[in-house]
Amino acid sequence: MPFNFPQIRITAFGRGLAVALSLVMASVLFTSLTTFQQGNNIAKAWETYNTVEARKGIILSQLRDLLGYDGVIHHYKNFILRKQRIRAATTYERMLEISMALTAYQSLGLLPTEQKAIGMLVETLDKYRAALKTAEALAAQSMASVDIDRIVKIDDTPANIALEILDNELYAARQTSEQNVRATVDGLISFVSISAILTGFFIFTLLSWIIWYVRQELVAPLNALVSAFHQIDPQKPNAMRLPRHGDDLEYELNLVASAGNAFLQATEDHLKTLEQTEYALRKSEEHLLSVVETAVDAIVTIDEHGIIQSFNSAAANTFNYSTYEIIGKNVKILMPEPDHSKHDGYLKAHRESGINKIIGIGREVVGKRKNGDHFPMRLAVSQTETSGKIGFTGIIRDISAEKEAETKVRLAKEAADQANSAKSEFLSSMSHELRTPMNAILGFSQFLDNNPAEPLSSSQKEYVNLILKSGEHLLELIKQVLELSKIEAGHLEVTFQQVKIEPLLEECLHTLSPRAGGRGISLENSSRGATIPQVWTDPVRLKQILLNLLSNAVKYNQENGSVAIDCRLMGENTIRIMVMDTGGGIPKSKQKGLFVPFDRLGREAGEIEGTGIGLAISKRLVTALNGSIDFKSTKDEGSTFWIDLPISGE
Numbered sequence: 001m002p003f004n005f006p007q008i009r010i011t012a013f014g015r016g017l018a019v020a021l022s023l024v025m026a027s028v029l030f031t032s033l034t035t036f037q038q039g040n041n042i043a044k045a046w047e048t049y050n051t052v053e054a055r056k057g058i059i060l061s062q063l064r065d066l067l068g069y070d071g072v073i074h075h076y077k078n079f080i081l082r083k084q085r086i087r088a089a090t091t092y093e094r095m096l097e098i099s100m101a102l103t104a105y106q107s108l109g110l111l112p113t114e115q116k117a118i119g120m121l122v123e124t125l126d127k128y129r130a131a132l133k134t135a136e137a138l139a140a141q142s143m144a145s146v147d148i149d150r151i152v153k154i155d156d157t158p159a160n161i162a163l164e165i166l167d168n169e170l171y172a173a174r175q176t177s178e179q180n181v182r183a184t185v186d187g188l189i190s191f192v193s194i195s196a197i198l199t200g201f202f203i204f205t206l207l208s209w210i211i212w213y214v215r216q217e218l219v220a221p222l223n224a225l226v227s228a229f230h231q232i233d234p235q236k237p238n239a240m241r242l243p244r245h246g247d248d249l250e251y252e253l254n255l256v257a258s259a260g261n262a263f264l265q266a267t268e269d270h271l272k273t274l275e276q277t278e279y280a281l282r283k284s285e286e287h288l289l290s291v292v293e294t295a296v297d298a299i300v301t302i303d304e305h306g307i308i309q310s311f312n313s314a315a316a317n318t319f320n321y322s323t324y325e326i327i328g329k330n331v332k333i334l335m336p337e338p339d340h341s342k343h344d345g346y347l348k349a350h351r352e353s354g355i356n357k358i359i360g361i362g363r364e365v366v367g368k369r370k371n372g373d374h375f376p377m378r379l380a381v382s383q384t385e386t387s388g389k390i391g392f393t394g395i396i397r398d399i400s401a402e403k404e405a406e407t408k409v410r411l412a413k414e415a416a417d418q419a420n421s422a423k424s425e426f427l428s429s430m431s432h433e434l435r436t437p438m439n440a441i442l443g444f445s446q447f448l449d450n451n452p453a454e455p456l457s458s459s460q461k462e463y464v465n466l467i468l469k470s471g472e473h474l475l476e477l478i479k480q481v482l483e484l485s486k487i488e489a490g491h492l493e494v495t496f497q498q499v500k501i502e503p504l505l506e507e508c509l510h511t512l513s514p515r516a517g518g519r520g521i522s523l524e525n526s527s528r529g530a531t532i533p534q535v536w537t538d539p540v541r542l543k544q545i546l547l548n549l550l551s552n553a554v555k556y557n558q559e560n561g562s563v564a565i566d567c568r569l570m571g572e573n574t575i576r577i578m579v580m581d582t583g584g585g586i587p588k589s590k591q592k593g594l595f596v597p598f599d600r601l602g603r604e605a606g607e608i609e610g611t612g613i614g615l616a617i618s619k620r621l622v623t624a625l626n627g628s629i630d631f632k633s634t635k636d637e638g639s640t641f642w643i644d645l646p647i648s649g650e
Contacts, residue, residue: 010218010252020206024199031195035188052108053173059105060166063121066098067159072128079132080149083139091132098125105166114169120162127154225257298396301384302331306347309391318377318398320370331394336368351390359383359392367396376403441467494538494624498648501532501577504539505565508546516554516563523550526566535575536648537625545621545629546577548614549641553581570644578642586633594631595619 067073072094079087102118110118131152138148228242242257292299298315302308311326319326319334326333332343349355362380369375380395445467448456456464509523516523535542546565553563561582568576586594595615622629622643633639 017206017210020202024203024206027195027199027202031192031199034191034195053170053177056105056108056166056173057170059101059108060163060170062101063098063105063166064163066094066101067156067163072098072125073156076128076132076135077149079139080135080152081145083145088132088136091128095125095129111169113165117162117165117169120158120165124154124156124159124162225260229260298398300331300334300394300396302392302394304347304351304390304392306331306344315396318369318396319367334367336366336374339365340368364399367398375400492620492624494541496536496538496625498534499537499539499542500534501567501575502527504543504546505567505577508543508550509565511547512550512554515551519554519557520560521554521557522562524562524564526564530567532567533569533575534648535645537627537645541621541625542645545618545643546579548618549579549643552614553579553583553639553641557581557583573647574644575647576642576644578640580638580640582638585635585637585639586631587635591631591633595629 065071072091075087075091075094078084079091098121102121105114106118131154135148135152138151224243242260244254244257248254292310293312295312295314298318299310299312300308300315301310308327308329308331311321311323315321316323316326330344332340335343358381362378365377365379366374367377376399378397378399382393382395384391384393445464448454449461449464505525505527509525513523550563550565557563563582564580566578566580568578570576619629625645627643627645629641629643631639631641
């Protein structure tokens with residue numbers, strides 16, 4: 001009697017399969033982690049070799065060179081033979097290098113035998129140092145080289161033995177490192193092999209179970225359901241019942257069969273009400289036709305060959321065709337070339353490929369009225385299918401007025417862009433052309449002022465200083481013109497971040513303190529020590545704005561005056577930074593031109609140099625930082641400028 005497995009539900013099978021796959025993944029993960037750990041062990045073994053033994057090997061090689069040829073022994077013997085001071089100095093230098101190398105070797109850690117060998121090298125080095133001093137003293141007494149060599153002769157054997165001991169220890173350490181790596185690799189290979197065998201066996205068992213379950217519990221009952229579906233009579237769907245598989249009513253395929261039988265029953269019930277539904281559809285169609293006929297937009301329907309089926313009143317008004325003379329005509333009559341000739345090809349390609357390129361997408365096209373006039377229109381096409389036949393519905397809106405308005409706006413924008421571009425190019429070109437000869441003028445003026453071979457007279461020096469001062473002022477003007485043109489061209493780059501105000505204010509005041517001190521003007525930070533929230537801004541641009549306001553406050557102040565800077569909260573999300581001076585103030589009649597480029601408010605002929613661009617640039621920078629700038633000023637009392645910036649949300 002064949003053995004029958006108990007019926008397993010699909011959900012239980014899925015859970016079991018998920019558990020099995022989880023075990024496989026866990027096994028693979030465990031193997032990977034173990035392999036990774038062993039790989040780390042190998043890497044650590046090699047790292048130990050590379051960082052300790054290899055370093056010791058390099059130092060040992062250096063010790064051999066420092067002792068042997070061109071080393072201590074070589075130069076020591078040459079000094080005794082030739083009595084040259086440079087040989088003695090070189091010997092001392094090599095001794096110092098040996099001491100440093102021994103220190104580096106000891107810092108890597110020593111075994112007892114290595115410690116002994118290092119001691120032997122140090123002892124030999126001390127002997128050479130003492131012998132060299134003795135040899136120097138004897139050489140100073142003009143003793144013969146043979147006699148000096150006899151007195152200060154040193155046995156090098158301990159040093160050679162020490163080097164051999166260090167060689168042996170390094171070789172033994174290298175052998176140990178290789179054995180450790182080899183043992184780790186062998187263990188890793190064994191572990192991976194065993195893991196692969198166990199995982200393969202588990203996967204084979206799992207696949208066998210899956211194949212059995214799919215054939216027994218899925219394929220067979222599904223084939224039975226498919227066969228039953230093929231035997232259903234469309235006219236009497238409830239006459240055929242779908243079969244069950246086994247006695248478990250909760251088995252998923254049995255649930256499908258039950259649901260299918262219920263569906264067949266519902267389908268038969270639905271057929272009984274089909275006539276009522278069709279009647280309701282006819283009524284709905286009549287209502288829809290009424291809506292279409294009264295719609296504001298033109299609505300045209302065609303069949304799959306492009307023949308017009310319906311044409312509402314709005315379409316008749318748009319194209320100047322009556323409904324009677326357009327129904328039954330090809331829709332290409334409403335299109336100019338090249339769409340007129342290609343439209344039948346479009347429909348044929350759509351019927352053959354089924355690819356929708358314009359269905360459901362609104363787009364702008366050109367239409368043709370009855371009198372031949374062309375006009376822009378927005379067309380949205382949708383596809384319909386009725387009684388197995390495909391049709392298309394187009395919703396059309398005349399956009400002639402809109403396009404005309406867009407054309408006017410575009411032409412105006414192009415004219416403005418061209419004018420702005422021409423201005424920016426002119427400013428950039430002229431600034432460059434001016435800067436090149438100006439740099440030459442400043443360079444030659446500085447050469448004349450600082451040429452010791454041909455010193456200038458006091459009057460000549462005064463003239464040269466005037467040239468330098470005027471040239472530097474012109475260069476600053478060129479620089480600000482370039483920056484203003486860059487901002488107006490939309491090329492300003494800002495980088496927003498959280499910025500602490502206190503250190504920025506201190507930095508600005510420190511920068512201007514020499515200029516203010518030269519005129520006896522005091523600088524005061526009224527907000528020093530106060531708790532000031534951070535702002536969301538570009539620190540470089542904010543510093544540029546503050547330096548400009550502070551520079552103006554110092555430049556246009558009176559002798560021995562004062563400049564103060566302060567911060568104040570303006571609501572919950574804004575902070576105000578104020579710059580206050582005790583200068584002569586700005587007359588009300590000239591305050592309107594304060595932020596206008598190149599307007600110096602009538603001070604062009606005064607002694608104070610300026611460009612009239614700084615405040616214009618500052619205002620544009622503040623706007624780019626999502627802030628605002630303003631001022632108040634009283635003649636003969638001073639001015640207060642302020643900027644409002646958003647507080648950082650974090």
